[in-house]
Amino acid sequence: MAIHILKNMEYKKFSPFRFIKKIDRYIIRKFIGTYIFSIVLIISISIVFDVNDNLAKFSTYHAPLRAIVFDYYANFIPYFANLFSPLFVFIAVIFFTSKLAGDSEIIAMLSTGMSFKRLLRPYMISAAMISILNFYLGAYIIPKGTVIKQNFESLYKNKQKNSSASNVQMQVGKGIIAYIAQYDDVRKTGYGFSLDKFENKKLVSHMSANTIQYDTISDSRYHWKARNYKIRELKGMREHITSGHEIDTVIMMEPMDLVFSKGQQETFTSPELKRYIGKQKDRGSTNVVQYEVEYHKRIASCFASFILTIIGASLSARKRKGGMGLYLGIGLALSFAYILLQTVCATFAINANTPPMLAAWIPNILYVFIAYYCYRHAPN
Known part of the structure; x- marks a missing residue:
């Protein structure tokens, strides 16, 4: 029995939950409960308006009910819930904190000697929980759902995705330049293909082909089939020519590197975004700004929960006449x-050459000053 008591005391001593008191659990329940309630309420209203707006298209393109529910709205809900999470956090904090202040509960807490800084502890714990969930959803789960949602929209809402590209030129390796005159993403086929290899700024190999098709059933990546090809190898003053009907070759490019469609960056998980950005920069591509903005925005948005929580709690912690309407x-x-x-x-980053990381963090930087001002004027 004594050993059990000692073990229990040791657990309480080193457990992080020892810092969470009864009052903290009370505020956390209020915070999370109101946050979930606001999401359910606002997203429900959004779904009603979206159904009203798209019902005619669903009927016109004969969208099955199962696809509408599981392919569209099952991915519509987490996408917009995560996108407007800062709004839901702010509403939740303002709503339940104003109610606590109106019922004189915050006055009672502060009158016991509790500082406003200590009062913010359960708020910050709740914000941390929401931030971790938002980051995980935005970085790993929602991008996969967005692919399904976009495919549904292309089939049943007539939102055609870009499926072709012309005059594509990129560096696919050190000193290796690929060119495709026309690319069709539906058939995964490029027309008018050439591949030049340079060593010490001198052309050593030139390959041309009428068509080149991506091997979608290959076990590994970067496999292409070149048809009606010709390879010229230059060795000093000599030239060796090889031609044929079809050849399998490995070229360090994929269909996703050739066709850029609106919102494509939202379909990549964060690790995929990071790899894609690095690969495109190595190739000398400059068309990665929107991908960099998306990558940094996912991180910056998580910190917004902390900033907006401080602002909301500071604004609504004081009991005032008129209720919570103003706040x-x-x-x-x-x-x-x-x-x-x-x-x-984000628009500044894409069109005005603002560094993507700075563009993603500017809202947080500005709102940090607002949060500090509100915190300094909060009741104590």
């Missing part, structure tokens, strides 16, 4: 301004 309005305005600022900064 809920301020919270909504600040939340929408944050989301708008994210969009504007």
Whole structure:
């Protein structure tokens, strides 16, 4: 019995949960409960409007009910819930904190000697839980669902994805330049293909082919079939020519490298985004800004939960006449301004050469000052 008590005391001594008191659990339940409630309420309204807007298209293109529910709305809900998570966090904090203040619960907490800094502890724990969940969903789960959602939209909402490219030229290896006059992503086939290899800035090999097709059933990546090909190998003043009907070859490029469609960056998980950005930069491509913005935005958005939580708690912790209406309005305005600022900064990165990482973090940097000001003026 004594050993059991000692073990229990040791567990409590080193357990991180020893810092979470009864009041913390109470606030965390309020925070998470209100956050989930706001998501369910607002997303439900969004679904009603979306169904009303797209019902005619679903009927016109004979979309099956199973596909509408599981392919479209099952991915629509997490996508928009994660996208507007800062808004839901702000609404949740303003709503339940104003209610606590209106019921004089916060006054009771502070009158016991609890500082506002200590009061923020359960808020920060809740924000951390939401941030971790948002990052995991945005970095690994939602991109896969977005692929399914986009495929549904191309079939049943007539949103045609870009499936062709022309005059594509890229570096596929050190000193190796590939060129495709026309590429069809539906058939995974390129027309008017050439591949030049340089050593010490001198051309040593030139390959041309009428068509080149990606091998989609190969066990490994980068396998292509070149048809009606000719290979010229240059060795000093000598030239060796090889030609044939078909040849299997390995070229360090994939169909996804050739065709760029709107929103394509949202279909990559974060590790895939990082690899893709690195690969495109190695090839000398400059068309990766939107991918870099998306990569950094996923990280920056998670920290927004902490910033907006501090602002919301600071604004609504004081008991005032008139209830929560004013602060809920301020919270909504600040939340929408944050989301708008994210969009504007992303546009600056793409069109005005703003560094992608800076563009993704500008909203957080600006709102940190707002959070500090609100925190300094919070009740104590």
